[in-house]
Amino acid sequence: MRLVVVSDSHGSRWNLFEAVEREPSAEVVYFLGDGYREYEELFSSYRDKKAFIGVNGNCDLGCTLPAKDIRNFEGKRIYATHGYAEKVKFGLFGLEEKASEEKCDIVLFGHTHQPFNSYKDGVYYFNPGSIREGFYGVIDITEKGVMCLNKNLVSY
Numbered sequence: 001m002r003l004v005v006v007s008d009s010h011g012s013r014w015n016l017f018e019a020v021e022r023e024p025s026a027e028v029v030y031f032l033g034d035g036y037r038e039y040e041e042l043f044s045s046y047r048d049k050k051a052f053i054g055v056n057g058n059c060d061l062g063c064t065l066p067a068k069d070i071r072n073f074e075g076k077r078i079y080a081t082h083g084y085a086e087k088v089k090f091g092l093f094g095l096e097e098k099a100s101e102e103k104c105d106i107v108l109f110g111h112t113h114q115p116f117n118s119y120k121d122g123v124y125y126f127n128p129g130s131i132r133e134g135f136y137g138v139i140d141i142t143e144k145g146v147m148c149l150n151k152n153l154v155s156y
Helices: 013-021 036-046 093-102
Strands: 001-006 029-030 051-054 066-074 076-081 104-110 117-122 123-125 135-144 145-152
Touching: 013 036, 013 123, 029 117, 036 051, 051 117, 051 145, 076 093, 093 104, 093 123, 117 145, 123 135
Parallel strands: 001 029, 029 051, 076 104, 104 123
Antiparallel strands: 001 135, 066 076, 117 123, 135 145
16 A cells, blocks of 8 residues: 655645655555645545545644544554644654554654654654655555655656
8 A cells, every 4th residue: 555645735736736646556645734725625636536634734724634643554553743743843752652652653744844764663753844845755555564755756
């Protein structure tokens, strides 16, 4: 199963749509906040083709999405959040605490705008970076394991 992970579009509708278009085999799109209007447009355009999971960000005023989402895919428990409540700009401690409490295998977060990919104590920590700046991510979950990949819309 392939997941597309995007965050922090901050008005960049084109980049958000482009990331999803580049990953046609993805079954699920995770949106990690800060761009609720663009997320609504994306959901409206693709809801018959892909599953969508979204959380609100600190800039998503009036957003009806939850602050976090926890669910299972292919036997892996995934915790998704924007990251501001867990203070991710100061480190992973808040996320590590949540992963432990919720017994999660994968933690998805945004907020910093910086791509991040780490594996610690059996947990994958993944930030796709800001899609406004061209960064997004994909996660493949297979029988053989989990692969988290940071990607960029710009090829050099």
